[in-house]
Amino acid sequence: MTKTRTMLAALAIGLMSSTAAVAGDVRIMWYSDGVEGEVLKDLLDRFMNENPGINVILDNVSYSVVREQLPVQLEAGNGPDIARVTNLKAQSQHWLDLRPLVADAAYWDENFGEQADWMRPDGSNQISGFMTQITIAGGFANKTLFDQAGVAIPGKDATWDDWAKAAKQVAESQQVPFPMALDRSGHRLSGPNLAYGGNYIGADGKPAPLDDGSKNFLTSFVGWVADGTMSKDVWVSAAGSTYRAAADDFINGQLVYYYSGSWQVPNFSTKIGTNFDWVATGSPCGPTNCTGMTGGAGLVAVKYTKNPKEVAKVMDYLASEAIVKEFSERTLFLPAHKGVLAKGLDFKTDDAQAKTALNAFVEASKSLSDLARKLPGWHWSDTFYGALVTRVSQAAAGEMTIDEAFTRIDSDIATKVKDSGN
Amino acid sequence: MKANVPRRSGSGLGEAAMVPVRLVMGAVDAPLRWVQRRLGIGGMATFFLLPNMLIFGIFVLLPFFINFAYSMTGGTALFLPDRTFVGTEQYARLFDCVNYADPNSCTEDTFWTAVGNTAWFVLLQVSLMILFSLVTALILNRDLMARSFWRAVFFFPVLLSPVVVGLIWKWILQRQGLLNFGLYSLGLEPHTWLNDRNWSFAATVGVSIWAHMGFYTLILLAGLQAIPKDLYEAAEMDGTRPARAFWRITLPLLMPNLLVVVVLVLIRAVQIFDEVYVLTGGGPGTSTLYLTQYIYETGFATQLRNPGLAAAASILMGVVLVILTLVQLGLGRKGENKGARK
Missing domain, CATH: 3.40.190.10 (Periplasmic binding protein-like II)
Structure with missing residues (x-):
C-alpha cells in the first residue's frame, strides 16, 4: 500500500512539473x-x-x-x-x-x-x-550579364516592355535560359497590374471584376511566357495557388532579370557572394505608374x-x-x-551590392501607389491573389486562353466571396 | 483446465523462449474462461473482434460519417457546428457541367480535370504496374545468381518515403537535372521533362511504378512460390510448352494473389498524391493534378478553403473506389467458382 502511494505521489509530482513547464x-x-x-x-x-x-x-x-x-x-x-x-x-x-x-x-x-x-x-x-x-516588390538584374552582353541596364523610368526587350537581348547574347522571371505569386503579379492601371477594390469594398489595366498586363505576361521572354518553369511548375520563387535561377546566374522583392537581398548577398554583380532596380513602369507592391x-x-x-x-x-x-x-x-x-540603420554586411540594393528598395518605396499601400490591409487580397495565380498559370501552360482565364478569375473570386457568406 | 500448450522434449533456447508465453497464457486463461462462461462459445468471436471493430469504427467509420456530414454543409468555417447545412448543393456544384468531357464547361472545371487525369493515370499505372510486377516476380522466382540481392534491389524503393521519392526524381528530371546532364554529355538535346504535359504525366506514372512495384512483386512472388513444383514437372513430362504452362498453371493458381494486387494497386492509384505533389505539384498547368490533390487544395491549401466541397469530392472518390473493388471481387469470385466447377 505504501509502495502504491509512493508511486502515485511520484506520478502526481511528475505531472505537476510537466504542466508547470508547459505553463511557461x-x-x-x-x-x-x-x-x-x-x-x-x-x-x-x-x-x-x-x-x-x-x-x-x-x-x-x-x-x-x-x-x-x-x-x-x-x-x-x-x-x-x-x-x-x-x-x-x-x-x-x-x-x-x-x-x-x-x-x-x-x-x-x-x-x-x-x-x-x-x-x-x-x-x-x-x-x-x-x-x-x-517588403517592397521589385526587380533584380544580373549586372555581369548585361555588361558582358554590352546592353545598358534600363533606367529608372524603364517600362516592363523595355525590360523584356533588354533582358531577351542579354539572354540571347549570353546563352542564358531565362531572360525574365516573376515569382509564382499573386502578390508579385499585382505590382505590375497596378502599374498598368488595375484596381482590385470595388465601390462596396469587395473584389471588383478584373479591369482593363490588369487584363493588359496579364495578357502581356502570358505572351512573354509563350515566347520565352518570361521563364515558364516557375509558372507552370505547379497547379493551384502554390507559391514558387525563381531565386535559385537568379543565384545560379541562369536568369537576366528577376522580379521578386527586398526580402531576397540577404539571400542574394549570402549565396551569390562575388560570383557576379547584381543590382536592385525597383519596379518597372506601366502606363499608369511605376509601383511595386508593399507587404x-x-x-x-x-x-x-x-x-x-x-x-x-x-x-x-x-x-x-x-x-x-x-x-x-x-x-x-x-x-x-x-x-x-x-x-537610421547600419546594416551588418560587407557586401556593397546588398547595401546599394537596400537603398534602392527604400527609394522604390517612394513610388508606391496608394492602392499598393492599401492592398496588404484589404480583407480580400489573398483571395484575389490565389485566383490570379491559379488561372494565369493555366493560361501560361496553354490550357486555356487568356480571356477564358479572365472569366475564371472573376467567377472564382465571386464564388469565394459567396462561400464566405459575405 | 490447463493451457493446452504442446510440450517439446529437450531444453535450450526454444524452451526458454516458451516460458513467458506460457506465463501469459496462464494469466489470461482464467479471465477468458470467465468471459466464455458469461457470453457462451458463440459470443467469443464477437469478444475477440470487438477491439478491432472499435478501432475501425473510431478511425474509419466515424470519420467517414463526419466527412459525409461536411459534404452537406457550406461556408468556410472548419467546425461542423459552425457550418451551414446546404443539403446536396456541393454535389450539385461538382456535377454542374454542360459537357463532362470538356472540363471548361463545368462550374468546378478543376475537379473534372482532376477526374480525367486520375482516370488516365489509373488506367495506365494499374495495367503497367501489374505487368511489371508480374514479370519481375517471374524473373525473381527463377534460379538467378544473387537472387536475394535482386529481390532487395526491387524492394528498396518501397522503403523510401514518398517525399524522398518525389525529390529524387525531381533532381533527375528537372531542367538542370541528372537526366539532362547525361543527355548533354552525350551531345544530345536536353528537354524540360517536367514542363512538358505528356512527359510530366508519364513521369508521374513511371515514378509511382518505380516506388511501389517492389511491394506488389513480393506478393506475387509469394504466390508463385506457393505453386507446387510437381505441377510444372508433370507438365514438362507431358511436353507442355512454357508459355502454355504459364497460362494454364501459373496464372490460374496466382489469381488470388493477382486479385489482391489489382485491388491494392487500384486503390493506391486513385489515391495518388504525395510523390506527385513533390515531383510536379500538379503541373504543368493542371496536367498532373489528380483527385486527392484537388481535394487537399480545395479543403486546405487555397485561400478561403471549402471543406464542404472537398468532402463531397472525397465521398465521390470513395464511392467510385468501393464500386471498383466490388466489381473486382465479384469477378474474382466468379472466376473461382468457374474454376471449382471445372
Missing part, C-alpha cells in the same frame, strides 16, 4: 527567407537568459506550412503562441489583442501604428503584433495561447527598439519600426 512555454512558428531564423534564435536565447521562467520554443518551418497548415490549426483553435505570417488581415480574427497585455501600448501605436491595420479586424484598435520586416511578414500573437502574459513579454522584447534595430541590421531587412527608421 511560448511556441513560435517561424519561417525564414534567409538568415533571420538564426538571428532570432540568438535573440531569444538572450531573452531566456534574462527571463528564466519563460521557455521560448522556436519552430522553424517552411513558408508553405505557414500558408497551408497554420490556417487549419487556427480554425481548429490550436496553433502556436506566436507566428510569423504574411496573410495577416484575412486571419486577423485569430490574433490576440496585446493592447491590455503589453508594457506600453502607446509605444506600439507610435512605432508600429502605420501597419497595425494590416493585422487587425476592421474597425478595431487591437494590437496584434508588429511587422518583422517591410511583409508580421509577428502576431495567437489568441488561443494558454500563456498570454508570457507571450506579451516575448512580443514586448522582440518589438523593443534595440532588438528591432539589431534584428534588421543583422538580417538586412527593412524594419517597420518608426523610431528605428528615423534614427
Whole structure:
C-alpha cells in the first residue's frame, strides 16, 4: 500500500512539473527567407537568459506550412503562441489583442501604428503584433550579364516592355535560359497590374471584376511566357495557388532579370557572394505608374495561447527598439519600426551590392501607389491573389486562353466571396 | 483446465523462449474462461473482434460519417457546428457541367480535370504496374545468381518515403537535372521533362511504378512460390510448352494473389498524391493534378478553403473506389467458382 502511494505521489509530482513547464512555454512558428531564423534564435536565447521562467520554443518551418497548415490549426483553435505570417488581415480574427497585455501600448501605436491595420479586424484598435520586416516588390538584374552582353541596364523610368526587350537581348547574347522571371505569386503579379492601371477594390469594398489595366498586363505576361521572354518553369511548375520563387535561377546566374522583392537581398548577398554583380532596380513602369507592391511578414500573437502574459513579454522584447534595430541590421531587412527608421540603420554586411540594393528598395518605396499601400490591409487580397495565380498559370501552360482565364478569375473570386457568406 | 500448450522434449533456447508465453497464457486463461462462461462459445468471436471493430469504427467509420456530414454543409468555417447545412448543393456544384468531357464547361472545371487525369493515370499505372510486377516476380522466382540481392534491389524503393521519392526524381528530371546532364554529355538535346504535359504525366506514372512495384512483386512472388513444383514437372513430362504452362498453371493458381494486387494497386492509384505533389505539384498547368490533390487544395491549401466541397469530392472518390473493388471481387469470385466447377 505504501509502495502504491509512493508511486502515485511520484506520478502526481511528475505531472505537476510537466504542466508547470508547459505553463511557461511560448511556441513560435517561424519561417525564414534567409538568415533571420538564426538571428532570432540568438535573440531569444538572450531573452531566456534574462527571463528564466519563460521557455521560448522556436519552430522553424517552411513558408508553405505557414500558408497551408497554420490556417487549419487556427480554425481548429490550436496553433502556436506566436507566428510569423504574411496573410495577416484575412486571419486577423485569430490574433490576440496585446493592447491590455503589453508594457506600453502607446509605444506600439507610435512605432508600429502605420501597419497595425494590416493585422487587425476592421474597425478595431487591437494590437496584434508588429511587422518583422517591410517588403517592397521589385526587380533584380544580373549586372555581369548585361555588361558582358554590352546592353545598358534600363533606367529608372524603364517600362516592363523595355525590360523584356533588354533582358531577351542579354539572354540571347549570353546563352542564358531565362531572360525574365516573376515569382509564382499573386502578390508579385499585382505590382505590375497596378502599374498598368488595375484596381482590385470595388465601390462596396469587395473584389471588383478584373479591369482593363490588369487584363493588359496579364495578357502581356502570358505572351512573354509563350515566347520565352518570361521563364515558364516557375509558372507552370505547379497547379493551384502554390507559391514558387525563381531565386535559385537568379543565384545560379541562369536568369537576366528577376522580379521578386527586398526580402531576397540577404539571400542574394549570402549565396551569390562575388560570383557576379547584381543590382536592385525597383519596379518597372506601366502606363499608369511605376509601383511595386508593399507587404511583409508580421509577428502576431495567437489568441488561443494558454500563456498570454508570457507571450506579451516575448512580443514586448522582440518589438523593443534595440532588438528591432539589431534584428534588421543583422538580417538586412527593412524594419517597420518608426523610431528605428528615423534614427537610421547600419546594416551588418560587407557586401556593397546588398547595401546599394537596400537603398534602392527604400527609394522604390517612394513610388508606391496608394492602392499598393492599401492592398496588404484589404480583407480580400489573398483571395484575389490565389485566383490570379491559379488561372494565369493555366493560361501560361496553354490550357486555356487568356480571356477564358479572365472569366475564371472573376467567377472564382465571386464564388469565394459567396462561400464566405459575405 | 490447463493451457493446452504442446510440450517439446529437450531444453535450450526454444524452451526458454516458451516460458513467458506460457506465463501469459496462464494469466489470461482464467479471465477468458470467465468471459466464455458469461457470453457462451458463440459470443467469443464477437469478444475477440470487438477491439478491432472499435478501432475501425473510431478511425474509419466515424470519420467517414463526419466527412459525409461536411459534404452537406457550406461556408468556410472548419467546425461542423459552425457550418451551414446546404443539403446536396456541393454535389450539385461538382456535377454542374454542360459537357463532362470538356472540363471548361463545368462550374468546378478543376475537379473534372482532376477526374480525367486520375482516370488516365489509373488506367495506365494499374495495367503497367501489374505487368511489371508480374514479370519481375517471374524473373525473381527463377534460379538467378544473387537472387536475394535482386529481390532487395526491387524492394528498396518501397522503403523510401514518398517525399524522398518525389525529390529524387525531381533532381533527375528537372531542367538542370541528372537526366539532362547525361543527355548533354552525350551531345544530345536536353528537354524540360517536367514542363512538358505528356512527359510530366508519364513521369508521374513511371515514378509511382518505380516506388511501389517492389511491394506488389513480393506478393506475387509469394504466390508463385506457393505453386507446387510437381505441377510444372508433370507438365514438362507431358511436353507442355512454357508459355502454355504459364497460362494454364501459373496464372490460374496466382489469381488470388493477382486479385489482391489489382485491388491494392487500384486503390493506391486513385489515391495518388504525395510523390506527385513533390515531383510536379500538379503541373504543368493542371496536367498532373489528380483527385486527392484537388481535394487537399480545395479543403486546405487555397485561400478561403471549402471543406464542404472537398468532402463531397472525397465521398465521390470513395464511392467510385468501393464500386471498383466490388466489381473486382465479384469477378474474382466468379472466376473461382468457374474454376471449382471445372
